[in-house]
Amino acid sequence: MFKTDDKVVQISLAVSYAIMAMYAIINFFNPAYIIDQYASLEANDTNVFFLSWFGMMNFGAVAGLIYMGYKGLDRAYFAYGIPLSALFVYWGYAGQSVLPADQQNYTAAVLLGVNFIALLVARIKGMGAFNIDKATNLWGTDDKIVQGLLWLGLVGQVLFIIQYIINPAGFIEQTPGLEMSDVGLRFSMGLMFFALAWTCTLLYQLRCGYSMTMVVTGLVVSTMFFMTMLNFFISGSVQDGGNTQLTAVVILNFFGSLILFFRLQSKH
Amino acid sequence: MIKLEDRISVVILCLVTAMAIFYSLMMLGDGWATAFMERAGRPAPNEDTLYWMGSWGFIYLALAVGNICALLAPASDSRVYFRAMAFLAMVSFLRVLGNTIISDEVVNYVPIIAQLLVLIGYSVILSRTSSRVGTHFGWL
Numbered sequence: 001m002f003k004t005d006d007k008v009v010q011i012s013l014a015v016s017y018a019i020m021a022m023y024a025i026i027n028f029f030n031p032a033y034i035i036d037q038y039a040s041l042e043a044n045d046t047n048v049f050f051l052s053w054f055g056m057m058n059f060g061a062v063a064g065l066i067y068m069g070y071k072g073l074d075r076a077y078f079a080y081g082i083p084l085s086a087l088f089v090y091w092g093y094a095g096q097s098v099l100p101a102d103q104q105n106y107t108a109a110v111l112l113g114v115n116f117i118a119l120l121v122a123r124i125k126g127m128g129a130f131n132i133d134k135a136t137n138l139w140g141t142d143d144k145i146v147q148g149l150l151w152l153g154l155v156g157q158v159l160f161i162i163q164y165i166i167n168p169a170g171f172i173e174q175t176p177g178l179e180m181s182d183v184g185l186r187f188s189m190g191l192m193f194f195a196l197a198w199t200c201t202l203l204y205q206l207r208c209g210y211s212m213t214m215v216v217t218g219l220v221v222s223t224m225f226f227m228t229m230l231n232f233f234i235s236g237s238v239q240d241g242g243n244t245q246l247t248a249v250v251i252l253n254f255f256g257s258l259i260l261f262f263r264l265q266s267k268h
Numbered sequence: 269m270i271k272l273e274d275r276i277s278v279v280i281l282c283l284v285t286a287m288a289i290f291y292s293l294m295m296l297g298d299g300w301a302t303a304f305m306e307r308a309g310r311p312a313p314n315e316d317t318l319y320w321m322g323s324w325g326f327i328y329l330a331l332a333v334g335n336i337c338a339l340l341a342p343a344s345d346s347r348v349y350f351r352a353m354a355f356l357a358m359v360s361f362l363r364v365l366g367n368t369i370i371s372d373e374v375v376n377y378v379p380i381i382a383q384l385l386v387l388i389g390y391s392v393i394l395s396r397t398s399s400r401v402g403t404h405f406g407w408l
Contacts, residue, residue, distance in 0.1 A: 029296060212269070231294050235299060235304070237303070265269040
């Protein structure tokens with residue numbers, strides 16, 4: 001697996017896979033379980049919405065690990081996974097440390113810490129120095145459509161981060177049905193962390209060339225978001241037309257990821 | 269990455285996969301499953317029905333993954349899978365057709381149309397990938 005015989009790398013990534021898959025399945029398919037485990041989480045639609053979001057992002061990470069399992073290690077995945085894990089260790093710790101001692105639950109922070117260490121070990125043992133080799137051209141391809149879509153992705157992530165910095169509550173305010181609360185704001189910070197990690201890997205790919213691992217990761221995430229959005233709309237559970245910007249981003253992301261995948265897949 | 273040689277079959281499999289993922293999520297979300305039953309003109313599901321619908325959701329998800337695996341392998345590796353899926357699609361279509369014929373009032377034609385499209389899709393894949401055992405319906 002992972003096109004390496006190094007058992008440390010294989011075991012580290014297996015650990016990362018287990019943690020990501022567990023959180024993907026629980027967050028997406030059974031958010032009520034997570035809500036039961038944390039005194040800070042109330043059983044409401046806002047928390048279920050954000051937990052499902054995190055679950056879908058975790059499914060993307062799992063897809064990336066499976067892809068690397070067959071095709072070999074990919075620096076761009078680590079440029080995404082390592083910062084993301086580190087940010088979420090902080091996120092998990094900060095969220096619990098403000099609670100009274102008897103309500104604190106550091107399970108997620110600890111497991112994400114283990115994930116961070118596992119990814120770091122796999123990266124160092126499997127791929128050596130953290131050098132950033134320059135590709136022959138931007139994004140490592142001559143395909144103008146691919147370049148354009150990747151630029152759009154990068155600009156979109158940066159805009160999301162800027163929007164968060166200007167108004168951290170903006171996402172909740174713009175999404176009908178979501179309730180404003182401290183927990184909701186913390187979840188919003190989590191979404192910004194995802195955008196930060198995607199920005200890291202996209203900047204890496206801008207210089208070193210696109211990564212098929214991240215294209216597959218993005219395709220899995222965007223497909224799940226698109227199908228979830230369709231279900232929200234068709235079931236009539238979207239209030240007041242929903243968040244127009246989010247809808248547009250989900251649609252663009254899905255079709256952009258599809259185009260990227262089908263234009264690049266024949267080379268891999 | 270995609271090893272299935274026939275482009276039309278790739279397109280059909282991608283569309284069926286998208287449909288399977290959509291149905292999977294719909295069956296897995298209690299609110300979405302309830303809305304689906306209402307659209308289909310059925311009574312609101314109780315806890316047991318939702319449980320079984322959730323199980324169907326995971327089956328749909330497994331079929332979507334099966335389709336993705338078939339996309340990533342040459343047709344010669346997936347022939348048994350295509351035959352099984354064509355049979356499943358045919359049986360499902362016949363069941364929906366029978367239910368539609370005997371029902372007093374058809375509220376929604378989407379399930380029968382969707383099931384027919386899936387059956388035609390898998391039949392076309394069978395033909396184009398030379399996966400048919402015999403020559404029945406070879407024109408499709």
